[in-house]
Amino acid sequence: MKSLLLTMVLLVPVLLTGCSSTPLGPYGYTDQFLERLEADGQVAVQPDDDTLSRFIDFYNPLDHQRIAEGIDQIYASDVYFNDTLVIVRNRETLQKHLLATAERLSYMSLEPLNVVRDGQQVYLVWVMEAHFSLLGRERLSRTIGISQLRFNRDGQVFFHQDFWDSSQGLDQHLPVLGPMTRWLRDH
Template identity: 75%
Template sequence: MTSVLFVPLLLIGCSSTPLGPYGYTDHYLERSSTATQDAVLPDDETLSRFISFYNPLDQDQIANSMDKIYAEDLYFNDTLVTLLERNALQEHLLATAERLRQMSLQPVNVIRDDNQIYLVWVMEARFSLLGRERLSRTIGISQLRFNRNGQVFFHQDFWDSSQGLDQHLPLLGPMTRWLRDH
């Protein structure tokens, strides 16, 4: 009986198109177009400081360096969450670091384009799930804009969470692997 009700609801949900705005795409386009005039290319020391902040992601590092790395008002999206202020980002990163055994970011390439940086990276995250140690290894790109104080005020990550974290989750993992294969 339950399946008789569930199937029509599932079909209705799949057939409808949500009304905008479409999540982070609209936020990204809005912030991306307004955030160009204030951006400056960082020097190598500033970029190295940013990379070190995430390598490894550590609660002490977050607590002690957050105001040096990120501007108070910002746009941050890591495909999992969109945040618009440094305090919210700090809370998010502290919670992330607490859930992980270890996370590191290895730069692969740095592309300087006008007033922004595209940082190509490989991220490794170790965490426990259902009593088992897991390793997530994925590649991504961060689009970064820095202000005159060397702080990031625009940070957009482009990476496939289904290749990274989602594939390890119960119920969701098998479904994302199946969808990827089909």
Template identity: 55%
Template sequence: MTQRPFVIRAPLTAAILALALTGCASRADHAQGGYSHLYEQGLQDQQGSSSVSDAAIQRFIDLYSPIDADYIEAHLDQVYAPDLYFNDTLSTIYDRKTLKAHMLKTAERLDYMSLDVQQTWRDGEDVFLRWIMETHFSIMGSEREARTIGISQLRFNDQGQVIFHQDFWDSSQGLDQHLPILGTVTRWLREHP
């Protein structure tokens, strides 16, 4: 009897997971090798400076703490280079103009979002920020809050602008769990390993 629920659940779990993952994938992520290929290509294409100022890192942190449309309009061009690699696990972007539109849309959709940087460390040309992100937003008239952890890997050019930005975080622990259908699926999968 204990095997039957497993047999029924395993295909259902696999089907739900496959559907959720395909629904979240962007067209660019279907490139040869998918997400990891894009990351590896970005690392290869965007060679950074090994002498990054603390001021450049602080400009990046200020852009996200908290996220604000007016601040993005006024400061994003100082923080990010015109050509770049950006992946926040939800979108992959290669130029500043598209990134600005993405961030303005994000700021518009959220009531509040801020990063609290817990630790910063450097490894050659790479700068890593370990953070806690707090987000407030509304879904179908209901106020929601999410608190997630993550790490950003950054590379800067000689002018102190970000040319490579890769976020590592589990969106299912943050925003996804609040979505009407996907949230139910991700919560169920966590509770039924």
């Protein structure tokens, strides 16, 4: 406990100094989202139930085989994908990201809780469960989130924006950042 307190006392001034030098913005995240949402150049359509089920199945579980066999059917070649950890703009880069993610995880699944269809968009509310090893210990991360999806006429996702709290899902498990994240959340 004393080492945690000492770490926080030493680290907080460094973090606050870093925050004081942060530019006012814009940071690009919001601008990229709005730009792609408004000027994607593709016609969005509501997917049928089979197409949406195929998307959900792609992530259950997320593994090398599903990615390799299914990504061309699930995602358009010119996809905008933001899972709050990375932004990619094409299927090839997305495939590399998903394969690297699957490599780092022991297991990951997505449990759909609700689907909201709104005009040209689908909002999928989910619980994500990820098992991974960190410093030789198996960890479990369960978090809730929402995916904003837009599908093209071929039933492929060309816009995928995830909204979830990475501090609840992943950051809390990191050696230095985790205790601070949990402390901030509790206070």
